[in-house]
Amino acid sequence: xxxxxxxxxxxxxxxxxxxxxxxxxxxSYHIEEQEIIGLVGESGCxxxxxxxxxxxxxxxxxxxxxxxxxxxxxxxxxxxxxxPEMRSVRGAKIAxxxxxxxxxxxxxxxxxxxLTEMLELHLGMSGMAARERAIELLALVGIPSAQSRIxxxxxxxxxxxRQRVMIATALSCNPEILIADEPTxxxxxxxxxxxxxxxxxxxxxxxxxxxxxxxxxxxxxxYAQRIYIxxxxxxxEEGTTKDIFGxxxxxxxxxxxxxxxxxxxxxxxxxxxxEGLPPNLIxxxxxxxxxxxxxxxxxxxxxxxxxxxxHHYGQHYVSCYVNTKEKICExxxx
Amino acid sequence: xxxxQTSGIDFSEAPVPVxxxxxxxxxxxxxxxxxxxxxxxxxLVIAAIFAPLLAPYNPIKGDLADSxxxxxxxxxxGTDIQGRDILSRLIFGSRTALAVGFLTxxxxxxxxxxxxxxxxxxxxxxxxxxxxxxxxxxxxxMLLLALVIAALLGSxxxxxxxxxxxxxxxxxxxxxxGLTLSVxxxxxxxxxxxxxxxxxxxxxxxxxxxxxxxxxxxxTLQLGALILAEAALSFLGIGINPPTPAWGAMVADGYxxxxxxxxxxxxxxxxxxxxxxxxxxxxxxxxxxxxxxxRGLL
Numbered sequence: 001x002x003x004x005x006x007x008x009x010x011x012x013x014x015x016x017x018x019x020x021x022x023x024x025x026x027x028s029y030h031i032e033e034q035e036i037i038g039l040v041g042e043s044g045c046x047x048x049x050x051x052x053x054x055x056x057x058x059x060x061x062x063x064x065x066x067x068x069x070x071x072x073x074x075x076x077x078x079x080x081x082x083x084p085e086m087r088s089v090r091g092a093k094i095a096x097x098x099x100x101x102x103x104x105x106x107x108x109x110x111x112x113x114x115l116t117e118m119l120e121l122h123l124g125m126s127g128m129a130a131r132e133r134a135i136e137l138l139a140l141v142g143i144p145s146a147q148s149r150i151x152x153x154x155x156x157x158x159x160x161x162r163q164r165v166m167i168a169t170a171l172s173c174n175p176e177i178l179i180a181d182e183p184t185x186x187x188x189x190x191x192x193x194x195x196x197x198x199x200x201x202x203x204x205x206x207x208x209x210x211x212x213x214x215x216x217x218x219x220x221x222x223y224a225q226r227i228y229i230x231x232x233x234x235x236x237e238e239g240t241t242k243d244i245f246g247x248x249x250x251x252x253x254x255x256x257x258x259x260x261x262x263x264x265x266x267x268x269x270x271x272x273x274x275e276g277l278p279p280n281l282i283x284x285x286x287x288x289x290x291x292x293x294x295x296x297x298x299x300x301x302x303x304x305x306x307x308x309x310x311h312h313y314g315q316h317y318v319s320c321y322v323n324t325k326e327k328i329c330e331x332x333x334x
Numbered sequence: 335x336x337x338x339q340t341s342g343i344d345f346s347e348a349p350v351p352v353x354x355x356x357x358x359x360x361x362x363x364x365x366x367x368x369x370x371x372x373x374x375x376x377x378l379v380i381a382a383i384f385a386p387l388l389a390p391y392n393p394i395k396g397d398l399a400d401s402x403x404x405x406x407x408x409x410x411x412g413t414d415i416q417g418r419d420i421l422s423r424l425i426f427g428s429r430t431a432l433a434v435g436f437l438t439x440x441x442x443x444x445x446x447x448x449x450x451x452x453x454x455x456x457x458x459x460x461x462x463x464x465x466x467x468x469x470x471x472x473x474x475x476m477l478l479l480a481l482v483i484a485a486l487l488g489s490x491x492x493x494x495x496x497x498x499x500x501x502x503x504x505x506x507x508x509x510x511x512g513l514t515l516s517v518x519x520x521x522x523x524x525x526x527x528x529x530x531x532x533x534x535x536x537x538x539x540x541x542x543x544x545x546x547x548x549x550x551x552x553x554t555l556q557l558g559a560l561i562l563a564e565a566a567l568s569f570l571g572i573g574i575n576p577p578t579p580a581w582g583a584m585v586a587d588g589y590x591x592x593x594x595x596x597x598x599x600x601x602x603x604x605x606x607x608x609x610x611x612x613x614x615x616x617x618x619x620x621x622x623x624x625x626x627x628x629r630g631l632l
Contacts, residue, residue, distance in 0.1 A: 055528055057524065057527055057528055060457075060458075082532065082533060087530045087531075087532055088530065089530075090527070090528055090529060090530040091528065091529035091530030091531075092530060095528070095529065096525070096528040096529075098521055098524065098525055098528075099521075100521050103520055103521040103522060104521045104522050104525045105522055105525075106522045106526070106540050106543075106544070107522075107544070108543045108544050108546075109539075109540075109543065117526075117531070117535075117539070118529050118530070121529075121530055121531065121535075122530060166525070169529065170529070173530075
């Protein structure tokens with residue numbers, strides 16, 4: 001598989017009154033053709049900002065400080081944020097779905113108007129042809145009687161159906177990468193499962209690569225081929241899904257896995273929360289940001305700067321001085 | 335295209351469509367006062383369109399022999415000093431009133447909304463320059479500003495429209511600016527931009543339609559105020575040039591005979607009051623019908 005997008009050392013900062021917030025602090029990742037990757041981290045770790053940076057949709061006081069976003073050999077950050085080149089990438093080459101389906105559709109325009117707008121903008125379709133295609137797309141994402149629902153307004157759709165419409169909109173111009181920013185967070189669990197399944201089917205059908213941004217490891221476990229774990233604006237661990245779930249090395253990843261109940265575990269394991277709070281991104285210490293919450297820390301951790309992402313084996317990279325190897329399903333001590 | 339369902343779950347989750355139009359009809363058309371306002375406005379528009387057919391006499395040339403006649407079967411509302419039929423002049427005056435009202439609202443509305451939209455959307459220096467200019471304009475009372483502009487440019491229909499447009503423009507800009515600031519932050523604007531929509535598209539296709547209901551209400555309420563302002567300017571003699579019939583000028587003409595022949599001022603005065611009242615009633619009705627916060631209450 002050929003590499004489609006490579007993000008190199010991306011830094012996005014927010015200049016606020018209380019100081020410089022390094023929301024994304026030098027992350028690098030890549031995605032290959034028709035690959036599904038997961039970007040996992042807790043609220044405020046910079047995962048959404050990193051994706052908005054790729055699309056150059058960061059607004060003041062945010063600023064992309066440095067880095068490269070190489071899409072098919074072309075650095076997207078060289079384009080002007082609102083220039084025609086960048087606009088022709090958005091939607092047509094890289095599309096994005098947002099967290100809140102209830103507010104991601106314009107309430108005063110019909111579904112038809114919103115769907116055909118993209119077809120007109122990027123593919124130059126018009127009138128009936130665009131409408132036909134829009135109906136086709138709606139049917140494809142599982143909206144029943146798409147023919148009659150296309151002239152409805154968003155408020156006539158439920159949350160799950162709106163997210164289906166968003167998926168249809170995002171895929172309407174056959175993009176090469178679909179970024180789904182917490183696509184299922186606002187939905188109930190059964191709808192979540194249906195939508196994830198739908199997204200997987202759709203990206204297979206459209207030969208699209210998919211970036212799933214989520215705070216829920218369970219969401220990516222089934223679909224992603226590779227997973228990036230983010231903490232405080234950096235990637236702390238990356239690897240194949242098997243690596244992350246079978247052999248987690250970073251204390252944060254271990255912590256995340258420890259607090260998820262599993263069906264296949266032996267009885268009696270206690271769910272262990274990660275103690276403490278995520279760090280304040282203003283005035284970060286030079287040491288590892290996870291240090292205050294880490295239960296594996298050594299003396300070296302508080303002495304040396306944030307450990308670089310180091311290669312372990314295969315595609316497995318970890319940013320930690322301690323070579324933690326813990327059995328996740330191990331029953332907690334008495 | 336085959337309909338693809340990803341699970342066996344039934345999609346009957348769609349909420350029952352609630353007809354916004356039905357609510358609008360109930361709140362707007364079933365109120366007696368609003369209906370009264372609508373009927374007055376309808377009569378006004380009919381009078382303006384069919385003025386030559388409805389008016390019994392020439393509104394400009396009177397018969398001096400018939401000067402200052404009291405209301406009679408020949409002249410329903412009497413005649414003025416030059417012997418012109420008051421009713422005919424009132425009917426033709428509706429053209430002036432509506433022309434000033436609608437043209438001013440169109441010019442001030444389009445300019446004000448565009449400026450407010452640009453200022454709110456782009457923010458920063460653009461916002462600073464536009465909105466501070468609007469604030470400065472707003473510092474003057476509307477009528478005073480219109481008076482100054484009309485005095486500078488001279489009287490006449492065109493200049494009255496320009497003067498009133500400049501005077502009312504900041505109001506639209508201000509309201510639109512506020513609306514833009516709140517609509518702009520919605521996820522669907524970001525979603526549209528993420529799909530490749532440019533600034534112009536985001537502003538005019540997505541923000542503007544969301545801001546329209548309050549703007550419609552503002553425009554309707556402004557129409558009444560503008561007709562009143564035009565009457566005031568004409569009353570002060572810097573509005574419409576005589577002999578073009580204008581209600582305000584008619585009130586002023588009759589002013590000298592107020593004690594002996596009160597109908598001269600009374601008739602146009604009542605018409606002005608009725609029309610402004612009607613615009614306000616309709617504006618209030620529209621506000622109640624379009625205000626989402628009153629959903630369920632009304």
